[in-house]
Amino acid sequence: MQxxxxxxxxxxxxxxxxxxxxxxDPFVGKLLALDAVDRYGPxxxxxxxxxxxxGLVIPSAMMGAPTVMVEKIPNGSEGMHALNSLQSRLGKxxxxxxxxxxxxxxxxxxxxxxxxxxxxxxDCDGMGRAFPELQMVTFTLYGIAAAPMVMADEKxxxxxxxxxxxxxxxRIARSVTVQMGGSSLIAxxxxxxxxxxxxxxxxxxxxxxxxxxxxxxxxxxxSNPAEQVMERMKSVxxxxxxxxxxxxxxxxxxxxxxxxxxxxxxxxxxxxKVRFQNENLVATMDGRPVAMVPDLIxxxxxxxxLPITTEGLRYGNxxxxxxxxxxxxxxxxxxxxxxxxxxxxxxxxYVPVEELARSS
Amino acid sequence: MQxxxxxxxxxxxxxxxxxxxxxxDPFVGKLLALDAVDRYGPxxxxxxxxxxxxGLVIPSAMMGAPTVMVEKIPNGSEGMHALNSLQSRLGKxxxxxxxxxxxxxxxxxxxxxxxxxxxxxxDCDGMGRAFPELQMVTFTLYGIAAAPMVMADEKxxxxxxxxxxxxxxxRIARSVTVQMGGSSLIAxxxxxxxxxxxxxxxxxxxxxxxxxxxxxxxxxxxSNPAEQVMERMKSVxxxxxxxxxxxxxxxxxxxxxxxxxxxxxxxxxxxxKVRFQNENLVATMDGRPVAMVPDLIxxxxxxxxLPITTEGLRYGNxxxxxxxxxxxxxxxxxxxxxxxxxxxxxxxxYVPVEELARSS
Numbered sequence: 001m002q003x004x005x006x007x008x009x010x011x012x013x014x015x016x017x018x019x020x021x022x023x024x025d026p027f028v029g030k031l032l033a034l035d036a037v038d039r040y041g042p043x044x045x046x047x048x049x050x051x052x053x054x055g056l057v058i059p060s061a062m063m064g065a066p067t068v069m070v071e072k073i074p075n076g077s078e079g080m081h082a083l084n085s086l087q088s089r090l091g092k093x094x095x096x097x098x099x100x101x102x103x104x105x106x107x108x109x110x111x112x113x114x115x116x117x118x119x120x121x122x123d124c125d126g127m128g129r130a131f132p133e134l135q136m137v138t139f140t141l142y143g144i145a146a147a148p149m150v151m152a153d154e155k156x157x158x159x160x161x162x163x164x165x166x167x168x169x170x171r172i173a174r175s176v177t178v179q180m181g182g183s184s185l186i187a188x189x190x191x192x193x194x195x196x197x198x199x200x201x202x203x204x205x206x207x208x209x210x211x212x213x214x215x216x217x218x219x220x221x222x223s224n225p226a227e228q229v230m231e232r233m234k235s236v237x238x239x240x241x242x243x244x245x246x247x248x249x250x251x252x253x254x255x256x257x258x259x260x261x262x263x264x265x266x267x268x269x270x271x272x273k274v275r276f277q278n279e280n281l282v283a284t285m286d287g288r289p290v291a292m293v294p295d296l297i298x299x300x301x302x303x304x305x306l307p308i309t310t311e312g313l314r315y316g317n318x319x320x321x322x323x324x325x326x327x328x329x330x331x332x333x334x335x336x337x338x339x340x341x342x343x344x345x346x347x348x349x350y351v352p353v354e355e356l357a358r359s360s
Numbered sequence: 361m362q363x364x365x366x367x368x369x370x371x372x373x374x375x376x377x378x379x380x381x382x383x384x385d386p387f388v389g390k391l392l393a394l395d396a397v398d399r400y401g402p403x404x405x406x407x408x409x410x411x412x413x414x415g416l417v418i419p420s421a422m423m424g425a426p427t428v429m430v431e432k433i434p435n436g437s438e439g440m441h442a443l444n445s446l447q448s449r450l451g452k453x454x455x456x457x458x459x460x461x462x463x464x465x466x467x468x469x470x471x472x473x474x475x476x477x478x479x480x481x482x483d484c485d486g487m488g489r490a491f492p493e494l495q496m497v498t499f500t501l502y503g504i505a506a507a508p509m510v511m512a513d514e515k516x517x518x519x520x521x522x523x524x525x526x527x528x529x530x531r532i533a534r535s536v537t538v539q540m541g542g543s544s545l546i547a548x549x550x551x552x553x554x555x556x557x558x559x560x561x562x563x564x565x566x567x568x569x570x571x572x573x574x575x576x577x578x579x580x581x582x583s584n585p586a587e588q589v590m591e592r593m594k595s596v597x598x599x600x601x602x603x604x605x606x607x608x609x610x611x612x613x614x615x616x617x618x619x620x621x622x623x624x625x626x627x628x629x630x631x632x633k634v635r636f637q638n639e640n641l642v643a644t645m646d647g648r649p650v651a652m653v654p655d656l657i658x659x660x661x662x663x664x665x666l667p668i669t670t671e672g673l674r675y676g677n678x679x680x681x682x683x684x685x686x687x688x689x690x691x692x693x694x695x696x697x698x699x700x701x702x703x704x705x706x707x708x709x710y711v712p713v714e715e716l717a718r719s720s
Contacts, residue, residue, distance in 0.1 A: 157528050160520040168517050175535040 003111055003121060003205075004042040008033045010212030015107030017211050017229060018204075020296045021310040022255070022279035023104015023130030024062060032076050033108040036115035043111055044120040046096060048200055051122060051193030055095030058083055058190050059126065060113040061106045063134065063151070063173060064183030065255045065278060075154045078185035079113040082152040086187040089148055089160060098122040098196065100137060100189065102204035103130025103279070104309075109185070121205065126189070128201035128327035129296050132254060132278035134173060135166035136339045138329045139189050142199035149173070149188040153180040178253045201327045218305065226305035226320055236357040238283055238290050239272040239321040240264045240302065246313055254278055259299075259313055261321065272321060274299065276310045281344050283321060290360065291323035292346070294330035294339045295353040298322045323353035362402040363471055363481060363565075368393045370572030375467030377571050377589060378564075380656045381670040382615070382639030383464015383490030384422060392436050393468040396475035403471055404480040406456060408560055411482060411553030415455030418443055418550050419486065420473040421466045423494065423511070423533060424543030425615045425638065435514045438545035439473040442512040446547040449508055449520060458482040458556065460497060460549065462564035463490025463639070464669075469545070481565065486549070488561035488687035489656050492614060492638035494533060495526035496699045498689045499549050502559035509533070509548035513540040538613045561687045578665065586665035586680055596717040598643055598650050599632040599681040600624045600662065606673055614638055619659075619673055621681065632681060634659065636670045641704050643681060650720065651683035652706070654690035654699045655713040658682045683713035 003011070012026035012033075019026070037043060051057060060079055087093055097114040099106060102125040114121045126137030134146055146169035152158045159176055163169040169188070177184045191199075211229055218225035229235070241261030248257035256277050263270035272290070274283045280297035283290050291297045299308045302318040313319075329335055331352065337343065340350040363371070372386035372393075379386070397403060411417060420439055447453055457474040459466060462485040474481045486497030494506055506529035512518040519536055523529040529548070537544045551559075571589055578585030589595065601621030608617035616637050623630035632650070634643045640657035643650050651657045659668045662678040673679075689695055691712065697703065700710040 155528070156524045157532065158522045159532065162518045164516045168515070172517065172519065172536055172539050175539045176532055179532050179535045 001045045002042040003045050004037055005034055007209060008037065008108065008111060010216055011107050011205060011208045012212065013215045014208035014210065014212030015103055016307040016309070017298055018128070018208055018296070019103035019130045019307070019309065020279045020298055021276055022132065023101060023106060025309060026105055026108055029062070029105035029108025029112070032074065033111040033115070035076065036112040040115045040118060043114045045123050045205060046120045048122055048124050048193070048197045048202060051096055051196060053192060053194040055193040056090065056092050056190060057096055057098050057122065057193055057196045058086055058094040058187050059098040059100040060110045061100045061186050061188065062109050062183060063186050064177050065250045065253055074185060076112065078152040078154055079109055080116050081158060082150040082185045082187040083113055083117065085150040085152070085158055085160060086148065086190060089150070090190055094119060095193065096120045096122050098200070099125040099204065101125055101127045101130050102208050103127070106130065107208050122196070123205045124196070124200035124202050125204040126200060128204055130279050131339060134170040134188065137189065138201055138327070139191065139199045140166050140338060141329060141332070141334050142195065144189055144191050144195055144199055146188050148190065149186060151176055151180070151184045151186050153184050174253045182250070182253065201329060215306065224303070224305040226300055229305070230322060233324045235322040235324040236354060237320065238297070238323045239285060240267050241272055241319060241321070243313055243315055243317040243319060246315065248310065255311060257310070259310070261319060264318065274321065277344065280310065282341060282346055283323070289348055289351070290356050291353045292341045292350060293344060294326040294335065296324035296326060298324065323357065325352060325354060361405045363405050364397055364402040365394055367569060368397065368468070368471060370576055371467050371565060371568045372572065373575045374568035374570065374572030375463055376667040376669070377658055378462050378467070378488070378568055378656070379464035379490045379667070379669065380639045380658055381636055382492065383461060383466060385669060386465055386468055389422070389465035389468025389472070392434065393471040393475070395436065396472040400475045400478060403474045405483050405565060406480040408482055408484050408553070408557045408562060411456055411556060413552060413554040415553040416450065416452050416550060417456055417458050417482065417553060417556045418446060418454040418547050419458040419460040420470045421460045421546050421548065422469050422543060423546050424537050425610045425613055434545060436472065438512040438514055439469055440476050441518060442510045442545045442547040443473055443477065445510040445512070445518055445520060446508065446550060449510070450550055454479060455553065456480045456482050458560070459485040459564065461485055461487045461490050462568050463487065466490065467568050482556070483565045484556070484560035484562050485564040486560060488564055490639050491699060494530040494548065497549065498561055498687070499551065499559045500526050500698060501689060501692070501694050502555065504549055504551050504555055504559055506548050508550065509546060511536055511540070511544045511546050513544050534613045542610070542613065561689065575666065584663070584665040586660055589665070590682060593684045595682040595684040596714060597680065598657070598683045599645060600627050601632055601679060601681070603673055603675055603677040603679060606675065608670065615671060617670065619670070621679060624678065634681065637704065640670065642701060642706055643683070649708055649711070650716050651713045652701045652710060653704060654686040654695060656684035656686060658684065683717065685712060685714060
């Protein structure tokens with residue numbers, strides 16, 4: 001299948017949901033992707049199986065705090081620049097581009113880069129959602145190295161990195177991103193098709209597109225897509241409420257904070273706190289966890305059913321908060337260790353969102 | 361001439377003076393250099409003229425806060441690692457190694473790297489002293505790019521950088537150095553012999569060795585080398601006093617602070633403040649500047665005449681503070697712009713130290 005302007009619009013809508021409050025506003029990335037397919041034609045979407053075992057796959061992404069990404073717009077060439085640098089370093093051309101994170105702006109960056117290079121895009125990613133740190137990909141679970149990786153900024157600075165592990169890649173790249181003004185374009189986790197097939201989250205691009213289609217369809221009819229999205233994503237309702245307090249600061253390259261909601265309807269009298277680091281991490285109702293990473297926590301506008309990002313959330317917003325089961329690769333012991341609540345400093349074990357919903 | 365253990369000892373002594381309070385304790389570097397010449401034999405010291413015009417010169421150095429460098433000792437292979445990475449990036453072998461900064465530890469690192477690689481060391485540097493930031497070299501005045509540059513840490517992380525200018529190299533490399541634990545080894549300012557000849561400060565290694573010889577000789581006789589060092593360096597006495605207050609903090613990759621001295625002898629009743637960022641930057645007597653960058657400000661122990669580093673300075677130290685004219689390349693308008701007092705945030709113009717001494 002081909003990704004043209006219509007598909008880009010739908011992927012952007014769906015990626016806002018998969019962004020779980022973070023991932024960067026897909027709008028900015030959408031403009032880049034639309035411009036790229038306008039110039040270079042649509043991008044072919046292929047399946048992991050279509051990549052030869054020894055074919056080189058390079059994931060492409062933007063790195064930084066979403067609060068910065070919406071204001072510091074890439075000029076469109078940094079992603080290409082990063083990818084080309086990595087190709088010359090490896091002495092090999094990429095067979096295809098992969099998204100690393102199908103949530104938010106990073107659903108779009110790889111489309112723009114693939115269009116520019118005339119390469120296909122692979123229908124997968126390394127998260128099935130958005131996560132704040134570079135090592136937080138299913139690739140890490142399969143021992144795939146983030147390095148060699150390349151970072152580029154819009155000014156023309158580029159950086160090539162060889163690290164001893166993926167945490168060091170994150171650590172160094174994060175500090176460089178801060179210096180670069182809060183965001184950068186990266187080419188990372190170069191790998192053979194063989195490795196991608198075992199380690200990726202499959203069908204992520206198609207999933208974003210399907211969710212986007214539901215939302216677009218509802219928009220056309222002026223209806224609320226929430227119920228259909230929940231059905232497609234197997235989501236559960238965590239809360240209905242009004243945002244009464246939002247703490248948010250951009251620090252050390254991340255947008256961190258928490259949002260408090262006062263209950264409405266059947267949740268009247270209850271209170272929900274959603275803590276985030278770029279993405280929503282943990283939701284607690286009256287102090288009790290009701291959803292947590294790696295499961296997806298999405299805040300939707302109660303009326304329209306459209307996803308609200310953490311940086312878009314305002315006092316008074318009436319919201320439907322959903323919990324959605326993450327990809328099964330994250331529910332392994334190593335997956336939970338890498339991106340579960342304890343990694344983010346919470347003192348409780350991971351419990352799947354659907355179990356928490358049943359027990360409440 | 362050959363640089364063996366004796367020469368290393370003397371260079372280290374002289375480099376402590378040229379370090380102007382910073383540059384990192386030469387002692388740590390000396391151990392690396394001694395070990396390297398012990399294993400691989402002495403290093404040949406050549407003159408810039410001995411480098412073919414198209415011969416590749418790579419300066420080698422340690423980067424970081426001196427306060428960290430004395431505790432986080434390099435394992436000796438990072439400098440080699442950085443240099444080898446840069447050589448493969450450039451697809452060319454270095455003809456010789458150059459110091460970038462003949463003050464402090466960086467008088468020694470290039471000796472160790474040169475011995476390891478069996479390459480000659482060039483009798484020059486890019487400062488004729490020590491300075492805290494990467495762009496602060498005479499090479500910058502001649503339009504020579506710091507990039508491509510390579511950084512390596514003792515853990516095995518390496519980083520290759522291409523930047524739009526030398527200030528960006530400093531900015532990004534500084535933040536990476538902080539992440540790497542406060543210090544890193546770098547290979548930077550790769551250039552052809554032709555460019556080195558026009559841009560370097562000549563004779564720096566020999567100068568350090570001569571100053572070191574004076575100090576070593578005085579040590580043997582239990583005499584004070586200050587007067588002879590002053591004669592060799594054309595230094596002037598700025599102050600004699602007792603350290604009464606030292607503020608020092610390691611922040612954003614630098615050791616910053618100020619030291620206050622109460623006058624002794626002919627300076628009795630007067631007070632001197634020396635402000636530093638790794639190196640001593642500005643000395644003011646009762647509020648009036650008496651010496652400033654790019655001139656050298658050295659604090660010597662009043663009894664022994666040995667240089668005291670900013671991290672070695674203690675309450676009660678009785679000191680002789682000297683001002684020494686910098687290399688003439690720094691006294692050009694561009695030189696003063698790059699490393700003069702205004703760059704460091706002081707609101708006064710550069711006046712050569714010998715003029716200030718005459719007018720007081």
